[in-house]
Amino acid sequence: MTSPPILYSFRRCPYAMRARMALWVAGIAVELREVKLAAKPPELAQVSPKATVPVLVLQDSTVIDESLAIMRWALAQHDPEQWLAGDDAALIARNDGPFKHHLDRYKYPHRYPDEAAGDEATFRLDHRTHGLSVLLDLDVRLGMSAYLIGDRPTLADIALFPFIRQFANTDRDWFDAQGLPHVQEWLERHLASPLFAAIMPKFAPWQSGDAPIRFGP
The missing domain is CATH 1.20.1050.10 (Glutathione S-transferase Yfyf (Class Pi); Chain A, domain 2)
Structure with a gap:
């Protein structure tokens, strides 16, 4: 089974919020990795050197690290509400x-x-x-x-x-x-x-080795 894209996010970040909303409405499930901004996991900087959220890592290892780009990518896959x-x-x-x-x-x-x-x-x-x-x-x-x-x-x-x-x-x-x-x-x-409401549940900060968290409709 193909692994879903990985989304590095922070619940209260407005950039991350809008990315999560677009992914959700597009019907795209991701592996959510909640980031504690005061203790960012090294894996975040490895995929995106600026180490800011949101960052979406696609199955082919393509990295999208701008919130609007994530929104537009998600909606290009499926835009049911236009x-x-x-x-x-x-x-x-x-x-x-x-x-x-x-x-x-x-x-x-x-x-x-x-x-x-x-x-x-x-x-x-x-x-x-x-x-x-x-x-x-x-x-x-x-x-x-x-x-x-x-x-x-x-x-x-x-x-x-x-x-x-x-x-x-x-x-x-x-x-x-x-x-x-x-x-x-x-x-x-x-x-x-x-x-x-759907995109605002609370998750503990992600650490390497944690069980994957599926986020999506």
């Missing part, structure tokens, strides 16, 4: 570029002491404001349709969702008080979806 019809490069680039830049500095201001220049509180709130401006634009868009590209979720929604979830959870009371009714409703639909 997610690729919503592969909006501009939306995804704004999320993965400017929005992620501001999200990191809002959520983890202590990681950027040189940029904060001694005023971490102001630095953090400035980046929260910039992140909010991106969400306000998305709110206008979502006021015209239930999802980013139309009336059903597509790749763009799934690519953005984990990052907006992370932004919201940084200070949920503040987020819920903002004028983002359409983004908030869109986020809640994703959070309540069976797909999100």
Whole structure:
């Protein structure tokens, strides 16, 4: 019996979340290797020198170590919900570029002491404001349709969702008080979806010699 692809993942990483969601909806089962970021297994760096998650190792030893590439590969194999019809490069680039830049500095201001220049509180709130401006634009868009590209979720929604979830959870009371009714409703639909529940079980960090964990529908 052929072994499934191997997926190195971290449960809460937004990049890994979106990769797992695409693999699941494509019906592709993998051997899941949960990574503890503070103690990464050497096998991860051996297959991908940058040693970040997610990393997918195919049966022919091909390595895919970018989350969007994993999503697109999975959906190219099987796309039952036509997610690729919503592969909006501009939306995804704004999320993965400017929005992620501001999200990191809002959520983890202590990681950027040189940029904060001694005023971490102001630095953090400035980046929260910039992140909010991106969400306000998305709110206008979502006021015209239930999802980013139309009336059903597509790749763009799934690519953005984990990052907006992370932004919201940084200070949920503040987020819920903002004028983002359409983004908030869109986020809640994703959070309540069976797909999100399916890709979020907890696993112990993988170590060499552990029994394989099958992950997939």
